[in-house]
Amino acid sequence: MSDERDNVSVSKGPAALPARLQRCLPAEGATVRLLIITVAVFIAMSLLNPGRFLTYRNFASMCFQFPELGIFALAVTVSLVTGGIDLSVISIGNLTGILAALILTQATGADPSAPMLAAYIAGAVVAAVAASALCGWINGILISRFAITPILATLGTMQFFMGISLVITKGHAIAGYPKAAQFIGNGTLAGVPVPLLIFLLLACLVQVMLSRTRLGLHLYLMGTNPVAARFSGLDVRRLLSKTYLLAALLSGMAGLVIISRTNSAKADYGSSYLLQAVLVAILGGVNPRGGFGSAWGVLLAVLSLQFLSSGLNMLQLNETVGPYINNFTKEFTWGALLLLMMVVNYYCGRPRTQ
């Protein structure tokens, strides 16, 4: 697929391309590579698990599983575009979920009449949005005002937010919400799972924000060259605050989906999601040095990871390779995939840096 891109640039010549298209090309190349990988994983898993992978049941269960990871990956993407990183997304999601869960569990004991219940659910959502906004604001202040490197600031707040979750729950799970509240995570609208709808909606919003608005353009500019961004008069501090606020709000949404789907909230839920969310963002063509990335890439990447994960799960039923496949095989595969993708992107991305 790198040939294909080379053809484009050879036939027309880099100078002949409109500036806008030229800027998109590297990302387009990565997206095409990713599409090929996704299809390849899909075909491989279908062939390896005959009669199991290509079933309605499998697709239905996958559609409920990947949206939460996808939303976390969107949050990481937003921070990576600016050249930073948000490691606290999972902790924010869990803390938000726990606060919402505290409100929802009140509703189970209360009168289940419709208006009260709706008020409780609305209250939980508002509390979730407010809590995640507060977390994001803290991250933003630390990074923009105190000039702490994003890795370290979010490393600290990751521990801090998780610690608060632990203090609130004392390590226990908060479980048991009213049936209506489980709609966000388990319901379907016209046959489409609600979490999938939420993820697609958020992905569209992030994509439009990144590619069509002034804020998105500024974020890319800051990620590509922070010095130039500052000297061209951008308010870098405000942009950074907005970035981490947005990442936190997205994480809060993921937290709501998680507690609604699993019907419980825990301080340490999804500890392996952090690596996966970063992996999805990088797979999706987001350059960790900033300046590139799109929500479409994230969508493809999260799909390929879900195919891989579900397919490997099914392979456990296979007699010959089954005994060698467990959660740790998946951990190994993800790490190897992350390293491999970065090397592939290195080779394919090289022409444009020359």
Add this chain to the structure above:
Amino acid sequence: MDRLSRALHRHEFYLAATLALLASIIALINPAFLSLSNLFDLCKSSTVLGIFALGVLIVLLSSGIDISFTAIAVLSMYVTSRVLLAVDYSGPVIVAFAVAGCLGLLLGLFNAFFISCYRLPTLIVTLGSASVFRGFLLAFIGTKIVTSLPAGMVEFSKRSLFATTLPGGETTGLAASFLLFVVAAVMVCVLLRYTMLGRGIYALGGNPEAAVRAGFNIARLQFFIYGLVGFLSGVAGLIHACMMRNANPFDLVGTELVVIAAVVLGGASITGGRGTVIGTVLGVFLLVTINNSLILLGIPSYWQKVLVGLVIVISTGITARRNPRALHGVVVS
């Protein structure tokens, strides 16, 4: 007088003062803190954390970050124990350390290969390699805890210095492994202060472009840095196994953030070029004292994460304030 006032403005001075203040407060509340066995225990608890921290310091100085060192440690520790048991080895413990150190070195070079040859961000590479190492260990090598370690390692865990008998008739002593921490600290200190390699590490962290112009070979430096971190991690992993008297493949991973916190607390700047061994050692002692004293002071252990998070945020905030070079945090690796 000038020297004195300069010493008073150093980060290390504030750390030492904080540590002294904290120790006196804890001792006032619970006098058991100052007992010989508790102090020896503090030293013992800081050994593994401390050796990890020395490795992390070197990486941070070069403006990189490594979060795979605990995975390296647990992989080398577990493989070494299994191999030595398989060949029925019963000789001195030094061989075990050599094997674990060399395994760690190889894994560190694996990191260096990706970081140096493909110029990839260190955080992402080590995030990936950490799960590769740990996944490989747990999926293909084993998940069982090895409870009967080779004789040499068991003997090493029992050896202690300054053994004394307490009035109660109990004997207490400083674990011999603490000596390894001291040796490692002195060697890293000498490396950083008095050798060209050490200068190179500071130079790379301060300004890579300037380091190249000054004639440093960046690739060779990076292979050295990540190799050394791997070696130190392997050794620390083995010490951990000796202390626990078992090799548990689920141990250690998850503590990397505490180690990074200790180093940052010790005054090392993540943008590179700043940090000292003394600061790191003090940072380690401070963090171990906080953790240890939560129990002595009767604070529930689930507050620990909140405190560690606060410590990272506050200490990085202070370091960032002292370092105006940081361009509003728009730096990833």
